[in-house]
Amino acid sequence: MKYTPILLAVLVTVVLWWFTRATAWDWELPPDLPPPQVPADNPMSAAKVELGRWLFYDRRLSGNETMSCASCHIQSLAFTDGVAQSIGSTGEIHPRSSMSLVNVAYASRLTWANPLLDRLEDQALTPLLGDRPVEMGLRNGEQRFAELLRTEPKYSALAASAFSSDEDPHSLLNGIRAIAAFIRTINSFDAPYDRYLAGDANAISSAAERGMELFFSERLECFHCHGGFNFTDSTTHANSNVDRVGYHNTGLYNLDDTGAYPSDNTGLFDMSGERRDMGRFKAPSLRNIGVTAPYMHDGSVATLPEVIANYERGGRLIEDGQYAGDGRLSPYKSEFVTGFELTDEERADLLAFLDSLTDQTVLSDARFSDPFLN
């Protein structure tokens, strides 16, 4: 009888522990928004996300310990880096521009034009271990990453907890899983536009309201590639039963009048070898577009007014230099990029709308910030 309270306490503890393990992850999303897809072999947990956040900001994940994931994915820039083409840890220049990680959990495909990559866990290997170009340059990465997880006390404990059913919790694979889990939590649905949709009529200006009408009009056709709750047609979520992926040629280049793009950035063509895929790239989410300049896969369009000007024209004209050509005449250009006319006021309205997609919360949320700075 005297052991009853102890037994009861143990029983309650076990029940609570089991119950909290089995509870679904709280995404803290607006009502009616479906959660993102999560791979079955990498379920979400607090320990995993916490570990992933530390690793995301840890420079020891690069070969020369000069850069972390956060070096090219800066929170205040919606997890981009503000340059046209990102630079790796050894100084090699990447052909393409760092992509925003905000809401990337909802991306049906990752990177600008690789249709094979639909999971963060697979994509992560390229920046960590890739050598063309060298990005993080983690040579002998498997050993070093695993050693870091084993020897750093905080990581060791978090990994042991997050991957408790693994024979060896402290592995490169698990480190990547942790980072992926953290990145999945970077969600943003608190822009003025979202509050407007939720019923706050004053959340956006009347200029932005008019811009919104233009954005969703058949006249401009923006929504064809940049539509849906995440402003990209390459979106997927937990309730999706269709694999929606879009790659589009927006008439940015037309070398030698053949429709060619520069050879280091041919887009989907590089992967498929099909000529019709020349210059086709994923339409990224337009959320926070106001803080993620410069634009396009190679950062070759510096400002949003220039972006709009290219679409207004129906394709970009490069007058001279090695990339000269008229993108409007490209045989591979998307059928939706036909050009349109805007008054000065309409142009300003459209820009005001795009501005209303900036979510200040995610740009400073402590949950996603650098834990090393405390």
Add this chain to the structure above:
Amino acid sequence: MRLFAALIVPWVCVSCSQWDHPVKIPFIATWQGEPIQCDSPDVALSDLRFYISNVQLVDGEGQSHDVRFATEMPWQNDAVAYIDLETGSGDCHNGTAGLSTQVLGVAKFREYRGLRFTVGVPFRLNHENPLAAKPPLDDPDMHWHWRSGYKFLRAGVRTEDDGFWIHVGSAGCEGTVGNITGCKFPNRIEVSLPEFVVDQHAVNIDLTALVAGTDVADGTPTDCSSGPPEDSCAAPFAALGIEFETGEQTGSQSVFSAQ
């Protein structure tokens, strides 16, 4: 009793001698007929690592017989052998110190003249998770994180300020990583050496033949990553017996020979 022995003994002996023919297939790399290393003067090796699979020896009747890899060797499992002829020194910047220069295995006891093999990883293994793969498929340097699958061959040469390197692997793959359904350009290299005799010959990798048709000394380093927009791929792929534009086998390669 003697009938019984006559029936049993051949079976016992056959099973004893079935796989007792040890096979050793050394690989050497040459440039203009001379051995080439990472620290050779003038033209040096910058990389040479590849996977071998589907090794067969040809007997007197023209029949092919499988060579079983000795799986106790860390550079071999039952399906692939990993050959690494660079030493990570000199011009082999991205390499490793370890060397594995030969395939070791066993074959049925026969007289053989002729060797066939594939440079590549079989499709059924090529698209598994490299982080969970067993050796020698667990080397991230050989994994093509971008294109999915492995780099079947990494090879290159360098001069003082120029050079050429090539990565050969499957391209135009479809599906998603973990669920690859097929690749339009499998790009496996098929080699047939009818003159090869085990214990007499090594496989010579002629790097001059590989880079002929590219320009190693024009002042501009070039490379080929099995990708479609690259003009620098046509000639080396042809040397390896693959028509680059279509991915079809041509039936004749000029890089591997018996020496």
